[in-house]
Amino acid sequence: MELMNEMNLTFSSKSMNENFARTAVSAFVLPLDPTITELADIKTAVSEAVTNSIIHGYEYGEGQIGINAKIYDNGRIVIKIKDKGKGIENIAQAMEPLFSTVGGERAGLGFAVMQSFMDKLKVTSKVNCGTSVTMEKYIIRRSKALNDDVNP
C-alpha cells in the first residue's frame, strides 16, 4: 500500500464552509475513481464532521478547522478532521444515535452517519483542547483491476 497523495486544508468555522469542505475532499479522492454512491457517502460524512466542529466544537464562534486527507494506491482513504474547540466530555454518549446536546433542529445523527457511511471511525477529544475525527473508507479499484486483467 503506497501513499498516492496527501492534502491539508484549514478554514474558518463558518457554516458556508461545510459545502467547501465536502466539495474539496470529494475532488481530492477522485483519482481513486469512486462511484457516485461512494462519493456521496464521503461528502456526507465530511459534512457531518465539519458541522459538528462548527456547532459543538466552537459553538458557532470563531475558530479554525483542519482537514488532512490521504489516498493510497489500494483504494484506502483516510480523512482526519480537527478542531481546537471545547471538546467532548463523553464520547460514547455523543456517538449514540439521536443524542444531541443542542436539541431542536439537530437530529443527533452526525456520528451515526459517519459510522454507517464510512468503513472506520475514530474520535479522540480533550475537553477545552479540541476534537479529532478520523474516518477511513476503502474504494474498490475498478480501473486498476481492469488494467491488471489486460496487462497481467
Place this chain on the structure above:
Amino acid sequence: MNVKTIYDDGELTALLFGEIDHHTARDIRLSVDSEIEKHHPTKLILDFRRVKFMDSSGIGLIMGRYRLMKLVGGEIVLCNVPPHLERIIALSGVRSITK
C-alpha cells in the same frame, strides 16, 4: 434560497433544491415555518426531487417540521425522494413519522 413554497387548498408544498446542509437548512426552515404559521395547512408536502445533496441537517429539518405540523394539527409527506437520499432517510427512521 433552496426552497420554493406553494400553498393551495390546505396543502403547503415545499419544493426543495440544491444542497441541504446546516448552512442552507436555516433559510429553508424560516421560509417553510412562516408559511405554516400563516396558513396552518393540513398537509405539508416536502418535495425532494431536485435535492442534490443532504446530510443529517436535512433530517433535523424534517423532524422539526413534523413537530410543527403536529402542533397545527396537520401531517407531513415526503415525496420524490431520489435514490441518493434514501440511505440517510432510512438510517434516520423518519419514514415512521411521515407519509
